[in-house]
Amino acid sequence: MTVRLQWPGRDDSPLDPSGRLDLVHDADAPHGTLLEGDNVAAMRALLSTHAGQVGLAYLDPPYMSGADYVHEGVRARAYGDRWADRGSYLDMLWPRLRLVHALLAPHGTLWVQVDHRASGLVQPLLDELFGPERLRNVIAWRRAPPLGRQVQSRQFPRNVDLLFAYAKGGGARWHPPVTRVPLPSRAARQDPATGRYFTLAPRGDYTDESVARLEAEGRIHRTPSGKVYVKYFVEQGEDGTLYKPRAVDALWDDVAPLRHAPPKERTGYPTQKPEPLLQRILEATSDPGDLVLDPFAGSGTTAIVAARLGRPFVAIDQSDVALATASTRLEAAGLRVRRERVAS
Ligand SMILES: C[S@@+](CC[C@H](N)C(=O)[O-])C[C@H]1O[C@@H](n2cnc3c(N)ncnc32)[C@H](O)[C@@H]1O
Numbered sequence: 001m002t003v004r005l006q007w008p009g010r011d012d013s014p015l016d017p018s019g020r021l022d023l024v025h026d027a028d029a030p031h032g033t034l035l036e037g038d039n040v041a042a043m044r045a046l047l048s049t050h051a052g053q054v055g056l057a058y059l060d061p062p063y064m065s066g067a068d069y070v071h072e073g074v075r076a077r078a079y080g081d082r083w084a085d086r087g088s089y090l091d092m093l094w095p096r097l098r099l100v101h102a103l104l105a106p107h108g109t110l111w112v113q114v115d116h117r118a119s120g121l122v123q124p125l126l127d128e129l130f131g132p133e134r135l136r137n138v139i140a141w142r143r144a145p146p147l148g149r150q151v152q153s154r155q156f157p158r159n160v161d162l163l164f165a166y167a168k169g170g171g172a173r174w175h176p177p178v179t180r181v182p183l184p185s186r187a188a189r190q191d192p193a194t195g196r197y198f199t200l201a202p203r204g205d206y207t208d209e210s211v212a213r214l215e216a217e218g219r220i221h222r223t224p225s226g227k228v229y230v231k232y233f234v235e236q237g238e239d240g241t242l243y244k245p246r247a248v249d250a251l252w253d254d255v256a257p258l259r260h261a262p263p264k265e266r267t268g269y270p271t272q273k274p275e276p277l278l279q280r281i282l283e284a285t286s287d288p289g290d291l292v293l294d295p296f297a298g299s300g301t302t303a304i305v306a307a308r309l310g311r312p313f314v315a316i317d318q319s320d321v322a323l324a325t326a327s328t329r330l331e332a333a334g335l336r337v338r339r340e341r342v343a344s
Helices: 039-049 086-103 119-130 208-216 275-285 301-308 320-332
Strands: 032-036 054-060 067-069 079-083 102-115 135-140 160-167 178-183 197-202 220-222 228-233 241-249 291-294 313-317 339-340
Touching: 032 301, 032 320, 039 086, 039 313, 054 086, 054 275, 079 275, 079 320, 086 102, 086 119, 102 119, 119 135, 119 160, 160 275, 178 228, 208 220, 275 301, 291 301, 301 320, 313 320, 320 339
Parallel strands: 032 313, 032 339, 054 102, 054 291, 291 313
Antiparallel strands: 067 079, 102 160, 135 160, 178 241, 197 228, 220 228
């Protein structure tokens, strides 16, 4: 059974390729392309040359916040996020999601980041496009600490963004990230022979065969009474702090809000996202060489992270303030960027 979100302006007419965009991303060519203009026109032009070729798409669209955003440095309006109603917001979003879907490669993954205002609309649209079985994750990222007015209001602070990740097909990239959490030093023991620190856990349901294999790897500890424990080695930081590896789950409260990013990362663009957020997304669900698309590029966070990780990028924005911010940022990072204007 297909569940469809219906609204008065819903338009499902075909979105055909229109115009043409050739991207050159080889060894001597630019690291990526910055397209200036409306992203529907840009993606329709890309469709004629790159349908089914995008390895990862990240969308950070307007959130239906009802606000106008101003660049904090140049004090110029960057973009507006005001909509007559939810229907007009969907009129904007639906064709763009359909175009991204058509551009994605069979192994590609789409990420869409919104907050509580649009998340309930975005998920049914993505379920319809990709199929609910292609939903890989809904990630909760704490984008700001609970402070100020947020704490005074008679509700829990609305400081979380949701990231929806959908795979286009069955063979989507997956490189599970691991993070590290500090460990009190009393929780670990030191191996007198190697000096390495480890924690201990009961053998649980490890078979005798597995215990023998772990023993050969130096990972078995036996108590004087003969009880078997498995050793888990931990890392030691330069300052001596011990860290335990931990699989990253769907709650991302370890990616610091932008306000805690180093000053040279902060561009003053009003809704800029932190580079570590994009780094986690790109490393987990794309490979070097995969084409990365960001149709709502803003200050160019996806582009700069993609280039740093060896992924060619196409970033699109219609705001002059966004394009100026992204260009300055990418040039300062020493990247070769091709800029092209797309006619609407
Ligand atoms: C939330 S911001 C993106 C911020 C970005 N992720 C960053 O880290 O800086 C959304 C961006 O989408 C752009 N935008 C909105 N509608 C657009 C459209 N139809 N075509 C192209 N860009 C659009 C806005 O100008 C704005 O820069």
